[in-house]
Amino acid sequence: MAKKIVFTGGGSAGHVTPNLALIDELKDCNVAYIGSKNGIEKNLVTAHGIEYHSISSGKLRRYFDMKNFGDPFKVLAGVMQAYWLLKKIKPDVIFSKGGFVSVPVVIGGWLNRIPVYIHESDITPGLANKIAIRFATKLFVTFEEAGKQLPKEKVVYTGAPIRDVLLKGDRKKGLDFLGFSGSKPVLLVMGGSLGAKKINDVVRASITDLLKKYQIVHLCGKGFVDAKLAETPGYRQFEFIDKELPDVMAASTLIVSRAGSNAIFEFLALKKPMVLIPLPLHQSRGDQILNADSFKKKGLCEVLDNDTLTPGALLRTLDRVYAERYDYRERMVKAQGATHGIKNILTELNK
Incomplete structure (x- = not known):
């Protein structure tokens, strides 16, 4: 039976195009994508003809904003939506490229006991990945030096996923x-x-x-x-x-x-x-x-x-x-x- 993989990541093209690069190489897998309702990822993913599911997504801010009081409830709603969605899809693994929408998916996967793999592009993780790391099975890193400040038992140095078309x-x-x-x-x-x-x-x-x-x-x-x-x-x-x-x-x-x-x-x-x-x-x-x-x-x-x-x-x-x-x-x-x-x-x- 073909492996099922759910991808997630969004908010910017940098959180989506590496996922698409990987999906292009997964010829023998069933693939689905979970993203936000209105993020850039929706258009990019659906243009590739990939099965797409939307969930609620709040923004995780490092600064004061009145929306900070409401967004935790959006994240919580997203976790519940992702939990039931993943229970229905039953993927073998989840791959996350980061961004705010990935946090509910990662937590939903953890609650379903689905292995979660995260890829971090930068030397230091962004806020979304900082939260998601504790729920991850493995953390792939682009820079070798990134592993020095992350949980050693989870880190795997992979390098950067480069789009073949380039x-x-x-x-x-x-x-x-x-x-x-x-x-x-x-x-x-x-x-x-x-x-x-x-x-x-x-x-x-x-x-x-x-x-x-x-x-x-x-x-x-x-x-x-x-x-x-x-x-x-x-x-x-x-x-x-x-x-x-x-x-x-x-x-x-x-x-x-x-x-x-x-x-x-x-x-x-x-x-x-x-x-x-x-x-x-x-x-x-x-x-x-x-x-x-x-x-x-x-x-x-x-x-x-x-x-x-x-x-x-x-x-x-x-x-x-x-x-x-x-x-x-x-x-x-x-x-x-x-x-x-x-x-x-x-x-x-x-x-």
Whole structure:
């Protein structure tokens, strides 16, 4: 009989796309997904034709908000919904990628005595996974150093689950899509699914100097396209790119990005030299700073501080990384073991 696996995770694309990468490889398993009613995960999962179930989900905040008084009841309702839903589905295992909606599913699985496997992308767990860890059977980690501060008996180092489609991009198709000649190195700038205003502003302030050396594709986020630069030769801007992204990444020579774990391990898998600008502490819990610092120590990237970022600093750093691009790629080849997450996770799921 085929194994049944329930996946959960949501709130951002980073909590969903690794699940989809794993699901794509599960040819002989019955798969279902439990997510929130209105989260980003619903559209992403149903677009893949995967059986989807919705539960109540409250947000777990680290700051004061009047909604904090009502959300625990939403979480409790979600636990009860997940409990009965899992009793009906009867999965052999639950796989959670984190996010607020995963907590009721993990607890519901624990109450049903279903093995629960969690994957943590960052060096330190987010709030949802901090709660869920105590109910988990195993905890898979992307960074080796993450295991130092987590329950040793549960931790399994797997590396990052990389979407196979990203590894199949075509450089020529990417250049054709962008309308680039390829006569200059291609600089890909991306600030995450929501964009990054500081990165957008500094790149655009540097555009004249940057275009002397690079052709630029800029994923600037929803609502951040600059109409004044729409006809600038050698500069293409998009709110986001979906199906063409593997080809665009194949065409790229250098990447400027935030330091979300999923993204930077994808760059590593593609052996793309990168300049990382992590979210600062006043906008995050500091996970991207730790991610970037880990890559920097291994010689896999250069890091710039968001709050002190200037056009001059960006230009100088890009020029240095480009000049040393072959050294970066050589170190990335040696670090490829960290990108075998799908194979390692599937091995654990099939035990």
